[in-house]
Amino acid sequence: MFIDTHAHIQMREFDHDRAEALARAEAVGIKRMIAVGYHLAASQKAVEAAQRYPQVYAGVGIHPHDAETYNDAAEEALRALAKQPKVVAIGETGLDFFRNRAPRAMQLDAFRRQIRLARELDLPLIVHDRDAHPDTMQNLGAEGAERVVLHCFSGDLAMAEEAWRRGYYVSIAGPVTYPKNETLREIVRKAKTDRLLLETDCPYLPPQTFRGQRNEPAHLLHTAQEVARLMNMPLAELGRLTAENARRFFRLPPLDQCSESNAS
Numbered sequence: 219m220f221i222d223t224h225a226h227i228q229m230r231e232f233d234h235d236r237a238e239a240l241a242r243a244e245a246v247g248i249k250r251m252i253a254v255g256y257h258l259a260a261s262q263k264a265v266e267a268a269q270r271y272p273q274v275y276a277g278v279g280i281h282p283h284d285a286e287t288y289n290d291a292a293e294e295a296l297r298a299l300a301k302q303p304k305v306v307a308i309g310e311t312g313l314d315f316f317r318n319r320a321p322r323a324m325q326l327d328a329f330r331r332q333i334r335l336a337r338e339l340d341l342p343l344i345v346h347d348r349d350a351h352p353d354t355m356q357n358l359g360a361e362g363a364e365r366v367v368l369h370c371f372s373g374d375l376a377m378a379e380e381a382w383r384r385g386y387y388v389s390i391a392g393p394v395t396y397p398k399n400e401t402l403r404e405i406v407r408k409a410k411t412d413r414l415l416l417e418t419d420c421p422y423l424p425p426q427t428f429r430g431q432r433n434e435p436a437h438l439l440h441t442a443q444e445v446a447r448l449m450n451m452p453l454a455e456l457g458r459l460t461a462e463n464a465r466r467f468f469r470l471p472p473l474d475q476c477s478e479s480n481a482s
Protein backbone atom coordinates (compact mmCIF):
# COMPACT_ATOMS: atom_id res chain seq x y z
CA MET A 219 0.00 0.00 0.00
CA PHE A 220 1.36 3.39 -1.01
CA ILE A 221 0.32 7.04 -0.74
CA ASP A 222 1.31 9.51 -3.44
CA THR A 223 1.77 12.60 -1.28
CA HIS A 224 2.14 15.08 -4.16
CA ALA A 225 0.10 14.62 -7.34
CA HIS A 226 -1.38 17.33 -9.52
CA ILE A 227 -4.15 15.11 -10.83
CA GLN A 228 -6.50 18.08 -11.10
CA MET A 229 -4.42 19.48 -14.00
CA ARG A 230 -5.73 19.50 -17.54
CA GLU A 231 -3.08 16.91 -18.46
CA PHE A 232 -5.43 14.39 -16.81
CA ASP A 233 -8.73 15.70 -18.19
CA HIS A 234 -8.92 12.98 -20.85
CA ASP A 235 -8.16 9.99 -18.60
CA ARG A 236 -8.29 11.02 -14.92
CA ALA A 237 -10.52 8.12 -13.81
CA GLU A 238 -8.37 5.64 -15.73
CA ALA A 239 -5.16 7.05 -14.24
CA LEU A 240 -6.63 6.69 -10.75
CA ALA A 241 -7.69 3.12 -11.55
CA ARG A 242 -4.15 2.29 -12.75
CA ALA A 243 -2.80 3.68 -9.48
CA GLU A 244 -5.27 1.67 -7.43
CA ALA A 245 -4.31 -1.49 -9.34
CA VAL A 246 -0.66 -1.19 -8.25
CA GLY A 247 -1.47 -0.35 -4.62
CA ILE A 248 -1.51 3.45 -4.56
CA LYS A 249 -4.45 3.70 -2.20
CA ARG A 250 -4.46 7.42 -1.56
CA MET A 251 -3.02 10.61 -2.95
CA ILE A 252 -2.84 14.29 -2.17
CA ALA A 253 -3.94 16.57 -5.04
CA VAL A 254 -1.80 19.66 -4.53
CA GLY A 255 -2.89 23.17 -5.50
CA TYR A 256 -0.47 25.81 -6.79
CA HIS A 257 -2.75 28.82 -7.30
CA LEU A 258 -6.33 29.56 -6.29
CA ALA A 259 -8.03 27.97 -9.31
CA ALA A 260 -5.84 24.86 -9.09
CA SER A 261 -6.51 24.67 -5.36
CA GLN A 262 -10.26 24.84 -6.01
CA LYS A 263 -9.89 22.03 -8.56
CA ALA A 264 -7.89 19.96 -6.06
CA VAL A 265 -10.73 20.35 -3.54
CA GLU A 266 -13.24 19.27 -6.20
CA ALA A 267 -11.15 16.20 -7.03
CA ALA A 268 -11.09 15.30 -3.33
CA GLN A 269 -14.87 15.63 -3.19
CA ARG A 270 -15.28 13.44 -6.24
CA TYR A 271 -12.78 10.63 -5.61
CA PRO A 272 -12.69 8.74 -2.27
CA GLN A 273 -8.93 8.12 -2.44
CA VAL A 274 -8.04 11.79 -3.10
CA TYR A 275 -7.27 14.42 -0.45
CA ALA A 276 -6.29 18.02 -1.17
CA GLY A 277 -3.70 20.67 -0.41
CA VAL A 278 -4.47 24.33 -1.08
CA GLY A 279 -1.83 26.97 -1.63
CA ILE A 280 -0.07 29.44 -3.89
CA HIS A 281 3.20 28.38 -5.54
CA PRO A 282 6.14 30.81 -5.57
CA HIS A 283 5.65 31.23 -9.34
CA ASP A 284 2.30 32.86 -8.53
CA ALA A 285 3.46 34.80 -5.49
CA GLU A 286 2.43 38.07 -7.13
CA THR A 287 -1.23 36.99 -6.77
CA TYR A 288 -0.91 36.64 -3.00
CA ASN A 289 -2.83 39.38 -1.18
CA ASP A 290 -5.44 39.67 1.58
CA ALA A 291 -8.27 38.53 -0.69
CA ALA A 292 -6.28 35.52 -1.94
CA GLU A 293 -5.45 34.60 1.64
CA GLU A 294 -9.12 34.79 2.61
CA ALA A 295 -10.00 32.55 -0.35
CA LEU A 296 -7.31 30.06 0.69
CA ARG A 297 -8.58 30.09 4.27
CA ALA A 298 -12.11 29.29 3.04
CA LEU A 299 -10.84 26.51 0.76
CA ALA A 300 -8.77 25.07 3.59
CA LYS A 301 -11.95 24.54 5.59
CA GLN A 302 -13.53 22.36 2.89
CA PRO A 303 -13.84 18.60 3.52
CA LYS A 304 -10.72 16.49 2.91
CA VAL A 305 -8.34 19.47 2.72
CA VAL A 306 -5.34 18.23 4.69
CA ALA A 307 -2.54 20.74 3.99
CA ILE A 308 -1.52 24.24 2.98
CA GLY A 309 0.62 24.15 -0.14
CA GLU A 310 2.36 24.06 -2.23
CA THR A 311 4.12 27.21 -1.20
CA GLY A 312 7.80 28.03 -0.91
CA LEU A 313 10.62 29.64 -2.85
CA ASP A 314 11.85 29.15 -6.41
CA PHE A 315 15.08 31.05 -7.05
CA PHE A 316 15.79 28.92 -10.15
CA ARG A 317 13.07 30.26 -12.42
CA ASN A 318 12.40 33.45 -10.45
CA ARG A 319 9.03 33.92 -12.12
CA ALA A 320 7.98 36.21 -9.27
CA PRO A 321 10.25 38.76 -7.54
CA ARG A 322 12.02 37.26 -4.55
CA ALA A 323 10.57 39.74 -2.07
CA MET A 324 7.06 38.71 -3.13
CA GLN A 325 7.93 35.01 -2.92
CA LEU A 326 9.23 35.51 0.60
CA ASP A 327 6.12 37.44 1.64
CA ALA A 328 3.70 34.84 0.22
CA PHE A 329 5.72 32.01 1.75
CA ARG A 330 5.82 33.55 5.21
CA ARG A 331 2.13 34.35 5.16
CA GLN A 332 1.25 30.77 4.16
CA ILE A 333 3.45 29.39 6.93
CA ARG A 334 1.42 31.54 9.34
CA LEU A 335 -1.86 30.44 7.73
CA ALA A 336 -0.92 26.78 8.16
CA ARG A 337 -0.10 27.37 11.81
CA GLU A 338 -3.35 29.28 12.35
CA LEU A 339 -5.36 26.41 10.82
CA ASP A 340 -3.19 23.67 12.39
CA LEU A 341 -2.47 22.15 8.99
CA PRO A 342 0.83 20.78 7.67
CA LEU A 343 2.76 22.75 5.08
CA ILE A 344 3.86 21.40 1.67
CA VAL A 345 7.04 23.27 0.72
CA HIS A 346 8.49 23.78 -2.76
CA ASP A 347 12.18 24.74 -2.66
CA ARG A 348 14.23 25.14 -5.80
CA ASP A 349 17.69 26.68 -5.49
CA ALA A 350 16.55 28.44 -2.33
CA HIS A 351 17.69 26.04 0.38
CA PRO A 352 19.10 28.51 2.97
CA ASP A 353 16.18 30.94 2.62
CA THR A 354 13.65 28.10 2.82
CA MET A 355 15.11 26.69 6.04
CA GLN A 356 15.66 30.14 7.54
CA ASN A 357 12.08 31.30 6.96
CA LEU A 358 10.53 28.05 8.15
CA GLY A 359 12.54 28.41 11.33
CA ALA A 360 11.80 32.11 11.80
CA GLU A 361 8.04 31.54 11.44
CA GLY A 362 8.06 28.58 13.82
CA ALA A 363 6.80 26.05 11.28
CA GLU A 364 6.57 22.57 12.79
CA ARG A 365 4.54 20.34 10.47
CA VAL A 366 6.57 20.59 7.26
CA VAL A 367 7.29 18.42 4.24
CA LEU A 368 10.08 19.43 1.87
CA HIS A 369 8.49 18.13 -1.33
CA CYS A 370 10.62 16.69 -4.16
CA PHE A 371 13.65 17.12 -1.94
CA SER A 372 16.61 18.58 -3.82
CA GLY A 373 18.97 19.67 -1.04
CA ASP A 374 22.10 17.92 0.15
CA LEU A 375 22.58 15.46 3.01
CA ALA A 376 23.40 18.22 5.52
CA MET A 377 20.10 19.95 4.73
CA ALA A 378 18.16 16.69 5.03
CA GLU A 379 19.75 16.04 8.40
CA GLU A 380 18.87 19.54 9.58
CA ALA A 381 15.28 18.97 8.38
CA TRP A 382 15.10 15.70 10.33
CA ARG A 383 16.52 17.37 13.43
CA ARG A 384 13.65 19.84 13.22
CA GLY A 385 11.11 17.03 12.73
CA TYR A 386 10.34 17.92 9.11
CA TYR A 387 9.49 15.28 6.54
CA VAL A 388 11.49 14.79 3.35
CA SER A 389 9.58 13.61 0.27
CA ILE A 390 11.30 11.62 -2.45
CA ALA A 391 10.16 11.91 -6.08
CA GLY A 392 11.19 10.43 -9.46
CA PRO A 393 14.64 12.08 -9.59
CA VAL A 394 15.93 9.40 -7.18
CA THR A 395 15.87 7.10 -10.25
CA TYR A 396 17.93 9.46 -12.44
CA PRO A 397 21.45 8.17 -13.14
CA LYS A 398 23.18 11.39 -12.09
CA ASN A 399 21.33 11.87 -8.81
CA GLU A 400 23.74 10.11 -6.46
CA THR A 401 23.20 12.86 -3.85
CA LEU A 402 19.54 11.96 -3.45
CA ARG A 403 20.30 8.24 -3.32
CA GLU A 404 22.81 8.86 -0.53
CA ILE A 405 20.14 10.80 1.41
CA VAL A 406 17.72 7.89 1.03
CA ARG A 407 20.35 5.42 2.27
CA LYS A 408 20.75 7.53 5.40
CA ALA A 409 17.10 8.51 5.76
CA LYS A 410 15.34 9.01 9.05
CA THR A 411 12.75 6.35 8.33
CA ASP A 412 9.85 7.91 10.23
CA ARG A 413 10.30 11.21 8.36
CA LEU A 414 10.25 9.90 4.78
CA LEU A 415 7.44 10.32 2.22
CA LEU A 416 7.03 9.30 -1.42
CA GLU A 417 5.47 11.31 -4.25
CA THR A 418 5.23 11.53 -8.03
CA ASP A 419 4.75 15.32 -8.50
CA CYS A 420 2.83 14.18 -11.59
CA PRO A 421 2.43 15.17 -14.38
CA TYR A 422 6.05 16.33 -13.88
CA LEU A 423 9.24 14.41 -13.07
CA PRO A 424 8.54 10.88 -14.35
CA PRO A 425 10.88 8.14 -13.08
CA GLN A 426 13.73 7.23 -15.42
CA THR A 427 11.75 4.53 -17.31
CA PHE A 428 9.12 7.08 -18.34
CA ARG A 429 11.25 10.16 -18.98
CA GLY A 430 9.80 12.37 -21.68
CA GLN A 431 6.28 11.12 -20.95
CA ARG A 432 3.55 12.43 -18.69
CA ASN A 433 4.02 11.18 -15.15
CA GLU A 434 1.05 9.69 -13.26
CA PRO A 435 0.37 8.29 -9.78
CA ALA A 436 0.86 4.63 -10.81
CA HIS A 437 4.50 5.43 -11.62
CA LEU A 438 5.11 5.99 -7.89
CA LEU A 439 5.89 2.29 -7.80
CA HIS A 440 9.11 2.81 -9.78
CA THR A 441 10.32 5.43 -7.33
CA ALA A 442 9.31 3.16 -4.44
CA GLN A 443 11.25 0.23 -5.89
CA GLU A 444 14.40 2.32 -6.08
CA VAL A 445 13.93 3.67 -2.54
CA ALA A 446 13.31 0.14 -1.20
CA ARG A 447 16.48 -1.07 -2.92
CA LEU A 448 18.53 1.78 -1.44
CA MET A 449 17.10 1.21 2.05
CA ASN A 450 17.56 -2.55 1.72
CA MET A 451 13.94 -3.06 2.67
CA PRO A 452 11.19 -5.21 1.10
CA LEU A 453 8.87 -3.12 -1.08
CA ALA A 454 5.80 -3.99 1.01
CA GLU A 455 7.54 -2.88 4.18
CA LEU A 456 8.53 0.45 2.57
CA GLY A 457 4.90 0.87 1.53
CA ARG A 458 3.64 0.28 5.06
CA LEU A 459 6.28 2.58 6.53
CA THR A 460 5.80 5.52 4.17
CA ALA A 461 1.99 5.19 4.09
CA GLU A 462 1.94 5.30 7.87
CA ASN A 463 4.26 8.36 7.79
CA ALA A 464 1.89 10.08 5.33
CA ARG A 465 -1.15 9.14 7.38
CA ARG A 466 0.44 10.62 10.51
CA PHE A 467 1.73 13.75 8.78
CA PHE A 468 -1.53 14.63 7.00
CA ARG A 469 -3.73 13.18 9.78
CA LEU A 470 -5.54 10.92 7.33
CA PRO A 471 -8.02 8.39 8.71
CA PRO A 472 -6.55 4.96 9.50
CA LEU A 473 -5.47 3.08 6.40
CA ASP A 474 -7.51 -0.04 7.10
CA GLN A 475 -10.70 2.01 7.05
CA CYS A 476 -12.76 1.83 3.87
CA SER A 477 -11.97 5.06 2.01
CA GLU A 478 -15.61 5.63 0.96
CA SER A 479 -16.55 6.10 4.62
CA ASN A 480 -14.03 8.93 4.90
CA ALA A 481 -15.44 10.92 2.03
CA SER A 482 -17.02 13.59 4.20
Ligand SMILES: [Zn+2]
Nearest residue numbers: 224254310419
Ligand atom coordinates in the same frame (compact mmCIF):
# COMPACT_ATOMS: atom_id res chain seq x y z
ZN1 LIG B 1 4.18 20.19 -7.30
